[in-house]
Amino acid sequence: xxxxxxxxxxxxxxxxxxxxxxxxxxxxxxxxxxxxxxxxxxxxxxxxxxxxxxxxxxxxxxxxxxxxxxxxxxxxxxxxxxxxxxxxxxxxxxxxxxxxxxxxxxxxxxxxxxxxxxxxxxxxxxxxxxxxxxxxxxxxxxxxxxxxxxxxxxxxxxxxxxxxxxxxxxxxxxxxxxxxxxxxxxxxxxxxxxxxxxxxxxxxxxxxxxxxxxxxxxxxxxxxxxxxxxxxxxxxxxxxxxxxxxxxxxxxxxxxxxxxxxxxxxxxxxxxxxxxxxxxxxxxxxxxxxxxxxxxxxxxxxxxxxxxxxxxxxxxxxxxxxxxxxxxxxxxxxxxxxxxxxxxxxxxxxxxxxxxxxxxxxxxxxxxxxxxxxxxxxxxxxxxxxxxxxxxxxxxxxxxxxxxxxxxxxxxxxxxxxxxxxxxxxxxxxxxxxxxxxxxxxxxxxxxxxxxxxxxxxxxxxxxxxxxxxxxxxxxxxxxxxxxxxxxxxxxxxxxxxxxxxxxxxxxxxxxxxxxxxxxxxxxxxxxxxxxxxxxxxxxxxxxxxxxxxxxxxxxxxxxxxxxxxxxxxxxxxxxxxxxxxxxxxxxxxxxxxxxxxxxxxxxxxxxxxxxxxxxxxxxxxxxxxxxxxxxxxxxxxxxxxxxxxxxxxxxxxxxxxxxxxxxxxxxxxxxxxxxxxxxxxxxxxxxxxxxxxxxxxxxxxxxxxxxxxxxxxxxxxxxxxxxxxxxxxxxxxxxxxxxxxxxxxxxxxxxxxxxxxxxxxxxxxxxxxxxxxxxxxxxxxxxxxxxx
Numbered sequence: 001x002x003x004x005x006x007x008x009x010x011x012x013x014x015x016x017x018x019x020x021x022x023x024x025x026x027x028x029x030x031x032x033x034x035x036x037x038x039x040x041x042x043x044x045x046x047x048x049x050x051x052x053x054x055x056x057x058x059x060x061x062x063x064x065x066x067x068x069x070x071x072x073x074x075x076x077x078x079x080x081x082x083x084x085x086x087x088x089x090x091x092x093x094x095x096x097x098x099x100x101x102x103x104x105x106x107x108x109x110x111x112x113x114x115x116x117x118x119x120x121x122x123x124x125x126x127x128x129x130x131x132x133x134x135x136x137x138x139x140x141x142x143x144x145x146x147x148x149x150x151x152x153x154x155x156x157x158x159x160x161x162x163x164x165x166x167x168x169x170x171x172x173x174x175x176x177x178x179x180x181x182x183x184x185x186x187x188x189x190x191x192x193x194x195x196x197x198x199x200x201x202x203x204x205x206x207x208x209x210x211x212x213x214x215x216x217x218x219x220x221x222x223x224x225x226x227x228x229x230x231x232x233x234x235x236x237x238x239x240x241x242x243x244x245x246x247x248x249x250x251x252x253x254x255x256x257x258x259x260x261x262x263x264x265x266x267x268x269x270x271x272x273x274x275x276x277x278x279x280x281x282x283x284x285x286x287x288x289x290x291x292x293x294x295x296x297x298x299x300x301x302x303x304x305x306x307x308x309x310x311x312x313x314x315x316x317x318x319x320x321x322x323x324x325x326x327x328x329x330x331x332x333x334x335x336x337x338x339x340x341x342x343x344x345x346x347x348x349x350x351x352x353x354x355x356x357x358x359x360x361x362x363x364x365x366x367x368x369x370x371x372x373x374x375x376x377x378x379x380x381x382x383x384x385x386x387x388x389x390x391x392x393x394x395x396x397x398x399x400x401x402x403x404x405x406x407x408x409x410x411x412x413x414x415x416x417x418x419x420x421x422x423x424x425x426x427x428x429x430x431x432x433x434x435x436x437x438x439x440x441x442x443x444x445x446x447x448x449x450x451x452x453x454x455x456x457x458x459x460x461x462x463x464x465x466x467x468x469x470x471x472x473x474x475x476x477x478x479x480x481x482x483x484x485x486x487x488x489x490x491x492x493x494x495x496x497x498x499x500x501x502x503x504x505x506x507x508x509x510x511x512x513x514x515x516x517x518x519x520x521x522x523x524x525x526x527x528x529x530x531x532x533x534x535x536x537x538x539x540x541x542x543x544x545x546x547x548x549x550x551x552x553x554x555x556x557x558x559x560x561x562x563x564x565x566x567x568x569x570x571x572x573x574x575x576x577x578x579x580x581x582x583x584x585x586x587x588x589x590x591x592x593x594x595x596x597x598x599x600x601x602x603x604x605x606x607x608x609x610x611x612x613x614x615x616x617x618x619x620x621x622x623x624x625x626x627x628x629x630x631x632x633x634x635x636x637x638x639x640x641x642x643x644x645x646x647x648x649x650x651x652x653x654x655x656x657x658x659x660x661x662x663x664x665x666x667x668x669x670x671x672x673x674x675x676x677x678x679x680x681x682x683x684x685x686x687x688x689x690x691x692x693x694x695x696x697x698x699x700x701x702x703x704x705x706x707x708x709x710x711x712x713x714x715x716x717x718x719x720x721x722x723x724x725x726x727x728x729x730x731x732x733x734x735x736x737x738x739x740x741x742x743x744x745x746x747x748x749x750x751x752x753x754x755x756x757x758x759x760x761x762x763x764x765x766x767x768x769x770x771x772x773x774x775x776x777x778x779x780x781x782x783x784x785x786x787x788x789x
Contacts (some may be wrong), residue, residue, distance in 0.1 A: 004033040020043040021081070021452040025222065026058045034058060038065025038078050045144070048081045048221045050214035055143075058082050059124045062141045062372035066133050071388060073501075076137045081170060084117050085217070086110045086160045091151050092204070092213050102206045105199075107155055111163045111493065112199035113210065118143060118166055118192045125168075149174040158185045166192035237512055246271075246484040247490050250477075252586040254578035254782040255495075259502055266612060267484045267491065267499045276490045279607055287616045298618035300441030301603055301698055304450050305468045305475060307439070310412075311451070312465045315458040318434065322459070323356070329376040330459040332358040333398040334386035334452075335694055336528075337444025338416070340521045341599070343458040345467075347517040355461020362701045363534050364394050364747065366412025366740040367726040371402060378406055382433075383413045384456055388444045390421025392593025393627075394700060397743060400734040401431065411661035416455050440767060443618050445525050445702075448599050470596030478604045489601050496584060496647045499535040500530070500613060502730035504556040504583055505714065507538040507694040510574060512562035515592055520615070522602055523697075529606045529617035531709025534685045538662060538709055540693055541684070542676075544684045545573045548580035552659030554692040556583040560598070564590045588759040622711035625757075626703055629750030636705040642749055645763035651785045653763050661716045662693040664706070668748040669724040669771050673700050685779045691785035692718075693694050700747045707751070719755050719762035722778075723748050 008022045024030050024037060025048040035045050038061070046058045063079050069076055093109035124130065125140040134140075148160035148171055156162075156182035161171055165187050173181060203210065246267040247253055254261065270276070277285065282299045284290040304334050332342055339362040346358045361372050383402050386396045399413070406412050417423040418440040424465030427435045438451040447453060449471050458464050480486040484494060494505060507526060510517040519541025530536035537556075559574045561567075578584040589598060610617030633639050645653070657663050662684050669675060685696035697706055699721075710717055723745065730741040738746075748764075755762040767774035 001029050001032045003704065004030060004540050005036050006512070008037050008042055008043070008044075009040065012037075019043075019456055023047045025220070026054050026082070027222070027760065031057055031061050031738065032246040035061040035065045035068075036078065038062055039068045041069070041078050041723060042073070043078055044080045045083060046080065046141075047146070047520040047746055049082055049084045049117075050217045050221070051211065052116045052120055053115065053211075053212075054218075055082055056120050056124065057163045058502065059120070059141055063124075063133065064140050064368060070133065070136055071297075073224075076133060076139075079139055079783065080141040080148055082512065083172075083513075084114055084142055085146045085147045086114050086145050086164070086222070087149060087151050088217055088221075089146045089213065090155075091306060092217060093208055093210075094152065096208060096213075097206065103693065105202055105206055105208075107152070107159070107201055108207065109210070110212075111195035112145075113193055113214070114164055114204070115143060115194055115196035116200065118164075118169070119196070119386050121168070122193070138434065140168055140169050144170040144172060146172055146256055146336065148172065149177045152474045157181075161170030162184055162187065162191060166190040175354060181717055192539070193457040194466060199612050219407060239565075245495070246486045247492060247495075248485050250488050250587070250588070251491065253495070253584065255583045255585075256581050257407045259499065259504070259583060262343065262502055263495050263498050266399075266494050270490065270494055270608070270611075271483065274479065275314045275608060275611055278488050280479065282440070285757075287618070288614075289616075293615060294443070294619040294748055297441050298446070300439045300445045301443075301446040302475075304439060304442060305471050305702055308450060308454060309465060309468050310467070315454060315770060316711065319356075319458050319461075320568055327380050327382045327576065328356060329359065329381040330384060330400070330456060331361060331372060331376060332360045332384045332386060333361050333363050333395050333402070334384070334416075335392050335394050336393075336458045336524060337447050338386035338388065338395070338452050339701075340445075340524050340705070341448030341453040344515070344517045344521045345453070345457050345462060345595060346460060348515045348539045348595060349462060350514075352461030358456055358460035360393070360456075361398055363671055363698060364700055364740050364744040365670040365726070366667070366731045366744075367728040369398070369731055369740055370728050371670070373402075373405065378402075381406075381412065384416060384459070385413060385423065385427070385432075386452055386456075387418040388418050388447065388452070390417045390423030392428075393630075393743070394425075396423075397740065399426075400736070401534065401731060401740075404734045415450050426477055428789065438440060445528050445579045446603050448521065464591070467596040472596075473596040473599040474600035474604070478601070489604030490601070490608055492585070492587075492601070493605035493610075495538055496526075496558075496605065497530075497609035497612025499556040500535070500585055500609070503554055505660070506540055506555045507537045508543065508555055508693070509560070509653070510545055510557060510570065511541075511560040512567055512570060512589075512591075513565065515560065515562070515595065517597075518560060518595075518598065521599075525602060525606050526609075526703075527706040527709040527713075528571065528620050528623075530609060530613055530615060530617050531706075532619070533712065534714055535615055535674050536612050536713035537613075538693065538695070538713065539706070540662075540695055542680070544680050545570065546684065546688060548577055548582065549687045550691065551577070551580075551582060552693075554659040554693065557585065559584060559586045559627045561586055562587050563588045615658075616674070620708045622708050623703070625711060626707060626747070626751045626754045627751050630743075630747045631750075633728060633746035633749045633753075634742065640749055640753060642752055642764050644766050645664070647781070649763050650720075650765075652781065653761050654686070654690070654786060656761065657690040657692040657718055657786075659691055659693070660714070662719055663690075663718045663720060664700060664710060665694065665720050665722065666748075667696065667722045668744055669729075669767065670726055672772070674772040675775065678772040678779070682775055682782070685783050686786070687781065688736070699742070699751065701749060703747065710760070711754060715758070715760060717755075717760055718754070719760060721748060721762065721764040722753050722767055722771075722775065723764060724767040726771075 089110035415427040441454040478489040484491040
């Protein structure tokens, strides 16, 4: 009672409006609070009334509260309604009547019960006692018929409207019932003011105990009341947070109060400095320019959608020509920004009728190369060689291999590259079918909405115009300059950047189906853009969602939620994390059709986050280091030796595994679903035992993604490299002087040596036999170490 009254007073003061009503349940515990609230001058909506006796007790408390005010010389302005629930009574009683074989009485209990309450209303409020209060200015406590939408489709829609009309009553109808009443209701006098005794007597004789029925409904109602109230409070908190931080209505968030203020201050600074308009003006000074490489010539992504729309018809004609010549498969050979966007589109949309089957190869494992060769009909496959620089070693190696395997038929190859790159010359020399030259002022990780993303998308049957129009929705939103509340990309970038500055620098992506692979692309975008100069936000993709106690205070969560296909389990997990004090930002999406908007929205937000962090989000200063070490390893007469870690080395590595450290697992293995599942178990085991964030990437793919963050970001990484050479035959790379296996192992060695040169702890485990089984065995081994402390 005391807590109820305290909350009622707090809400009354907070809202401070004469027309607000505070809901108080009409339970035994709620009765004293009702009287006290009325005595305090608070308007009360008494809810959860099912039983006539409960209604009478509530009316008594209302009158007592008014009498106390009168006796103290106060006004009698408080107003109250008594919400008496209707249809739920029939729902419960009808089930019992069915079991009793008395279906003839179905649909009579709810109206009879409500009419009995109205009889009590007349007796109480039209008697001599209340007449004195009316004389002093009081109003009756009006019966409010609640839950008046029919639950049984056999009943007329307006059954609980037409039969419960009487003076001083209120009927809160659901919208369908209200519309039906407006169209079809015919009122025949005061229908609620009719004697219910015959119906109640018949029900009693049939074996229906109305007292027991209404007691059960009250218990059920109390339990059901908690969830909507919690949602109401969460909604109020969300609105407050939006007002403080300038958050757009299109984004939901739950951010601890101390972080709210930091975001709000950064928003104020961004608006004062005109950050959004300066992004569109391509003002290099936002990120440390002018005169700094890779800023001014890396902003073409901002306006690429319009010129790409002009290419849409041309792309469509190209695809139709390819299909007409009998091609059924398209194989994209690319790395990083050239492959991750198309891979997300491929996984999200699946096979599209009328399109080619798209395959993406971004691994130097010979098993992966062979797997692609076995999956396609080489003679009917178009190879898309995609490289911004035109010199990507993995892509050129793939091109050389498949060019040889296809008999050097240039008509089976197209190139996507920058104007004047070495790949342009190679393509012309080899007679490629087509060279698509992209806008050179776009960096690889920002290129998904350019030809690098659109050529493979068009080949697989994607409606390119629809994808670009979706992106333009985000462009228009991000064109708002005067407030973060109307610019989702601006606010998201500010929030993510400021959270990272405040130590919440492990940006954990939780993404609904069917676009759960979106994290692969976002991982590269955020890691390579922000991880430099010892700063950055580490994107975490694909980590299994855990319980709140599995996480430290270095996390921030971004939940990309599919509103068309909501996942109740995922919703509940994210809500529990928010309740535990983790920052959770929720971006709603209708699914795969929204990819264009999500791509641009994320790019704009990442550019803004770069401003918040004080770094250039368009360069990648540390990527070259691993490439140079790889080249040295390939050129050496004997490859540099990297020993396998034993238990002592692994335990030493993981002894430091606690926030703010993260454990990066790097797999130089053939990608497979089985390996993905095994690694997910390894990540879960490490995180749950240590609270350390875990990431995973296939090598060499991650070298073009999180690799920059590993070397250039905060020095908090602990690196576990997994290497596996399968049973497949090795494959020579034509003209290279080495094989794919040699290249893969050189990349693994070059990367681990680079990490160690940076003073970062890094260990290698070479997997034997089935790689997934080997990882599961490693998980058990590490769990034993972590459990032993």
